[in-house]
Amino acid sequence: MNFWEFVLHYLSSERFVTAAGMTLLISLCSLAGGMLAGLVVALLQEVRFLPARILAVFYLWIFRGTPVMFQLIFAFNVLPSFGIVLSGFACAVLALSLNEGAYMAEIMRSGIRAVGAGQRQAARALGMRDMQLMRWVVLPQAMRIIVPPIGNQFIGMLKLSAIVSVIAVEELLLVANQAASSNFRYLEALSAAGIYYLAMTTVFMVLQALLEATLRRRGRPMQGGLLGRFLSATADGARVR
Amino acid sequence: MSDAPLLEVAGLYKSYGAVPVLRGVDLHVGRGECLCIVGPSGSGKSTLLRCLNVLEPIENGRILFEGRDIARSTRREAPEIRRRIGMVFQNFELFRHLSALDNIVLAPQRVKGESLARARERARALLDKVHLPDKADAFPDELSGGQQQRVAIARALAMDPALMLYDEPTSALDPETVGEVLQVMQELAEEGMTSLVVTHEMGFARRAADRVVFMDDGSVVFAAPPETFFGRGADIPDRLTRFLSHLSH
Ligand SMILES: Nc1ncnc2c1ncn2[C@@H]1O[C@H](COP(=O)(O)OP(=O)(O)O)[C@@H](O)[C@H]1O
Numbered sequence: 001m002n003f004w005e006f007v008l009h010y011l012s013s014e015r016f017v018t019a020a021g022m023t024l025l026i027s028l029c030s031l032a033g034g035m036l037a038g039l040v041v042a043l044l045q046e047v048r049f050l051p052a053r054i055l056a057v058f059y060l061w062i063f064r065g066t067p068v069m070f071q072l073i074f075a076f077n078v079l080p081s082f083g084i085v086l087s088g089f090a091c092a093v094l095a096l097s098l099n100e101g102a103y104m105a106e107i108m109r110s111g112i113r114a115v116g117a118g119q120r121q122a123a124r125a126l127g128m129r130d131m132q133l134m135r136w137v138v139l140p141q142a143m144r145i146i147v148p149p150i151g152n153q154f155i156g157m158l159k160l161s162a163i164v165s166v167i168a169v170e171e172l173l174l175v176a177n178q179a180a181s182s183n184f185r186y187l188e189a190l191s192a193a194g195i196y197y198l199a200m201t202t203v204f205m206v207l208q209a210l211l212e213a214t215l216r217r218r219g220r221p222m223q224g225g226l227l228g229r230f231l232s233a234t235a236d237g238a239r240v241r
Numbered sequence: 242m243s244d245a246p247l248l249e250v251a252g253l254y255k256s257y258g259a260v261p262v263l264r265g266v267d268l269h270v271g272r273g274e275c276l277c278i279v280g281p282s283g284s285g286k287s288t289l290l291r292c293l294n295v296l297e298p299i300e301n302g303r304i305l306f307e308g309r310d311i312a313r314s315t316r317r318e319a320p321e322i323r324r325r326i327g328m329v330f331q332n333f334e335l336f337r338h339l340s341a342l343d344n345i346v347l348a349p350q351r352v353k354g355e356s357l358a359r360a361r362e363r364a365r366a367l368l369d370k371v372h373l374p375d376k377a378d379a380f381p382d383e384l385s386g387g388q389q390q391r392v393a394i395a396r397a398l399a400m401d402p403a404l405m406l407y408d409e410p411t412s413a414l415d416p417e418t419v420g421e422v423l424q425v426m427q428e429l430a431e432e433g434m435t436s437l438v439v440t441h442e443m444g445f446a447r448r449a450a451d452r453v454v455f456m457d458d459g460s461v462v463f464a465a466p467p468e469t470f471f472g473r474g475a476d477i478p479d480r481l482t483r484f485l486s487h488l489s490h
């Protein structure tokens with residue numbers, strides 16, 4: 001077999017396809033987890049209740065102040081001694097989510113802060129409570145502001161997910177490395193992995209561009225499906241000068 | 242009870258830190274009355290309106306609204322009071338992510354729990370009332386300032402307030418759209434909407450106000466019906482004469 005035949009062989013092998021799927025799944029789950037954690041931390045920072053803000057700062061201090069590799073290995077090796085035994089996949093998603101949350105919090109917070117005091121005052125003057133004001137006035141507008149940075153975070157996450165190979169989760173890089181070490185075809189195996197990474201990041205860059213274009217467009221995009229509802233919710237929430 | 246004023250403010254005192262902004266404001270507004278508040282910038286007019294809408298805590302004094310002292314309402318009670326008081330801001334502050342119709346629908350639907358269908362139907366009627374029947378689907382940045390302000394008025398009316406507060410509603414507008422907003426406000430006042438209007442539009446105060454109030458340096462200096470207020474009577478304070486002549490220059 002020549003170079004391209006090897007690469008094609010790897011690209012189409014079940015192990016590579018499964019591993020690429022694993023990389024994608026870990027990234028998607030961790031991004032979703034990270035957004036959730038980030039939103040919670042951002043909202044905690046907005047709260048008047050001091051202990052809530054202290055908790056948020058503590059979280060940020062821990063997760064920004066230690067390497068993500070450390071967090072991953074901690075989840076995998078230390079949690080079991082506290083009786084918490086998680087699969088490699090669950091550890092990967094847990095560590096990446098919590099780490100991502102620390103950065104997502106800042107993105108969410110800048111989006112929330114970008115909605116001016118006047119908008120909040122207007123909502124309050126209509127009799128909205130803090131939660132209603134957040135839900136119906138601030139978050140929908142913050143959403144538009146945070147879509148571009150969240151897209152960037154996702155592409156970063158696809159690449160970052162390679163580090164979960166250290167806890168033996170069968171993602172793309174680990175599988176490529178294993179395949180190559182059996183026959184020393186490093187160039188071919190890593191090329192196949194690289195092609196998968198590039199394909200996934202390219203698809204997401206295109207999706208991100210499409211989403212941003214939808215958000216810029218006036219009016220309501222399609223209704224109906226979950227994606228349509230998400231798009232229309234974000235687009236509704238998103239029209240900023 | 243029914244002839245008691247809708248709103249009665251007595252000895253209202255408020256400071257930001259060590260700086261007193263309202264130094265004992267006394268004011269009453271009867272049901273169906275239209276009051277205009279005029280006064281130099283920095284005299285505390287906006288602060289007064291925010292206090293009335295429980296958006297600011299106060300240090301001293303009473304605010305009786307519908308017979309109830311709202312000055313010391315808790316964080317839980319405040320939203321319920323604000324539902325009864327509509328507020329219109331200098332910069333409109335329409336929700337930028339929502340169409341004109343949805344701006345009006347939002348609070349009745351989410352705060353009052355009206356059904357969407359009913360809230361929409363009423364929102365359309367309110368758009369008619371502010372003479373914008375064909376702007377339901379327009380977004381705020383597609384509307385002129387005057388149109389945005391009229392939507393903002395409709396949005397406030399949608400909560401069925403007993404009192405409308407306007408804080409310099411035409412100060413941010415291009416001159417050619419000022420008239421349409423004042424027109425709507427005057428129509429509402431004539432229909433009996435109790436209104437408290439901070440404004441520099443003396444023409445509007447003359448036309449629409451039942452009484453005009455002059456505020457200076459954190460207190461009410463003078464209040465009278467427009468004929469007296471803009472007249473040359475002996476009891477007009479010097480400060481008011483100076484303020485009015487300053488405006489006309
Ligand atoms: N949030 C605030 N913090 C501190 N000072 C304020 C604040 N809001 C208003 N002030 C001060 O209070 C005074 C009255 O302001 P304001 O009520 O806006 O007056 P007006 O509306 O009559 O122009 C001004 O001196 C202003 O600087």
Ligand SMILES: [Mg+2]
Pocket residue numbers: 286287288409
């Ligand atoms: Mg003012």
